[in-house]
Amino acid sequence: MIDTLGIKQIKIDLPFRLNHVHCFLAEGEDGWTVIDTGLHNKYTVDLWDKELSNKEINNIIITHYHPDHFGYAGGLQEKTSAYVSMTKTDADLGYNAWTNEFINEIRRNYTLAGVPDEKANKMKNNTEEFIHYVTPYPRVDHYLEEGEKVRIGNYEYEVIFTPGHSDGLVTFYNAEHNVLLGTDHILPKITPNISYWFHGEENPLQLYLESLDKIRALHADYVIPSHGKPFYGANERIDEIKEHHEERLTKLQAIIKKPCHVYEASQKLFKKELNVHETRFAVGETLAHLEYLRKKGDCDREMHNNSWIYYK
Numbered sequence: 149m150i151d152t153l154g155i156k157q158i159k160i161d162l163p164f165r166l167n168h169v170h171c172f173l174a175e176g177e178d179g180w181t182v183i184d185t186g187l188h189n190k191y192t193v194d195l196w197d198k199e200l201s202n203k204e205i206n207n208i209i210i211t212h213y214h215p216d217h218f219g220y221a222g223g224l225q226e227k228t229s230a231y232v233s234m235t236k237t238d239a240d241l242g243y244n245a246w247t248n249e250f251i252n253e254i255r256r257n258y259t260l261a262g263v264p265d266e267k268a269n270k271m272k273n274n275t276e277e278f279i280h281y282v283t284p285y286p287r288v289d290h291y292l293e294e295g296e297k298v299r300i301g302n303y304e305y306e307v308i309f310t311p312g313h314s315d316g317l318v319t320f321y322n323a324e325h326n327v328l329l330g331t332d333h334i335l336p337k338i339t340p341n342i343s344y345w346f347h348g349e350e351n352p353l354q355l356y357l358e359s360l361d362k363i364r365a366l367h368a369d370y371v372i373p374s375h376g377k378p379f380y381g382a383n384e385r386i387d388e389i390k391e392h393h394e395e396r397l398t399k400l401q402a403i404i405k406k407p408c409h410v411y412e413a414s415q416k417l418f419k420k421e422l423n424v425h426e427t428r429f430a431v432g433e434t435l436a437h438l439e440y441l442r443k444k445g446d447c448d449r450e451m452h453n454n455s456w457i458y459y460k
Contacts, residue, residue, distance in 0.1 A: 149370055150378055153327065154301025157372070158199060160186035162216055164425065166338070169216040170374050172329070173199065174301035179206030181300060182230070183329070184374065185220035187281040192220050200228075208286070209298070210234035211331040212314040213242035215281045217374070222284035233298075235309070236291040237316030241348065246279045250347075257346040261431055262409025262455040270424045271431075292318055305329065310363060312356025313340040315348045321366060328368040333359060334385055336376040339392050343432025344439055353393065353440040360386045393437075400437050404447055407459035410435050 150157060156173045172183040180203045186192040205228040210218050213234070225232055234242075244250050254275060258268035292298075296307040298320065305320035310333045320329040332340050342356045349355055368382035379385065396417065403416045414427075414434035422430055438458050441447045447460045 149327075150372060153303060153322075153325070155372070158195075160192055160195060160216075162187065166375060168375065170372075171217075172300075172372075176206070176299050176301075179204040181205075181207040181209060182224065183209045183300070184211055184217040184331075185224050186217075187215055187219040188223050188283065189281060193223065196220070196224060204228075205230045208232045209292075209300075210238070210242075210286070211319075211374070212317040213238040213245065214314060214332070215278050217332075218242050218286075219282045221286040222282075225286045226284065231289045232286045233290040233292050234288055235316035235318060236288075237311075237348075238314055239288045239291065239316075241315060242282070243285055246275070246282055251275050254346065258431070259454055260346070260410075260456055261435060262411040262457075263431065264411070267411075267424075267427065271428050274424045274428060300329070303327075308362070310359035311349065312342055312352055312359045315352070315355075319363065321368065323366075326367070326369040328363065328366065328371045328382055330363075330371045330373045330382070332374050334363065334371055334382060334389065335373050336371075336379045336385065338375070339389050341429050341433055342393075342436050343429060344436040345432055346435075351436075351439055351443050353436045354443070357390065357393065360390060397437055397441060400434070400441065401446065401460055404438070404458045404460045407457050409452075409455045409457055410438060413438065413458065 154174055158171045158173055160169050160171055162168055169186055171186055174181045182205055208221055208230045210221050221232060251272060255272040258271055292307050294309045297304050303322045305322045308319045308321055310317055310319045313332045319331050319333050342353050344352055364383050364386050370380055371382050372378045399417060403413050410431055414430045417434055418430040442449055447458055450457050
């Protein structure tokens, strides 16, 4: 079905366990539109050079600021002079998330989360390693607005704000064909990482669950995600994702019956072996769930030896 929409899916490999991202290319009346760009590395540059040969790229739409979507936006804009659009929320995050000040603050926050110093330093260094994947930064020419209409391929889509995975993530919905470009909001096989990164929205899991309900009200039939294959039945998948988070919250409530800090809780929640990059996401996701529980009144938090301790 994706071909009939006038959208081409571009699979870009990633050097992570989540080993690919889908970006998109669509022809319009005034040239071509790119949706998301992949990391800024030689592989991605060469792939886009081949894909965009003899095409005039007028628009680049970035769904959110995470490196696998935002990374090559600036480099591609320099090559094409394309007009870049994304939400102001995630543009601001993208400009700030890899600054020295921000990275040093993250290191201090890992201590708050109870991460051992050696591991915390490696996690900080891992964040720094992404700087070359996301620079140069794009010049954002237009901030996407909720409800705005954008032309993607053969049809018009409504911009829908769906914060949670990032504070400013957007999806795109075409009512005529009941199609959702689900970006990283709804994925077919895995659940999007919902992390609290010690800044921005303080209860990202609550926001994410509300965003799921927002999309659920559309009863979207066909979903085109940024990771994994397109699938039918948004609401069935939404229900599965919500059940997953309920199970995770229940596990955490059991874990913190014995008071512990975030890092310790994350090790009990994510039991398989994780590398440094994956540990960052595990800590962020554990904290998001703990803060959701705390704001509901289902657990408490105290400071002990410069780290937060959560307990039920």
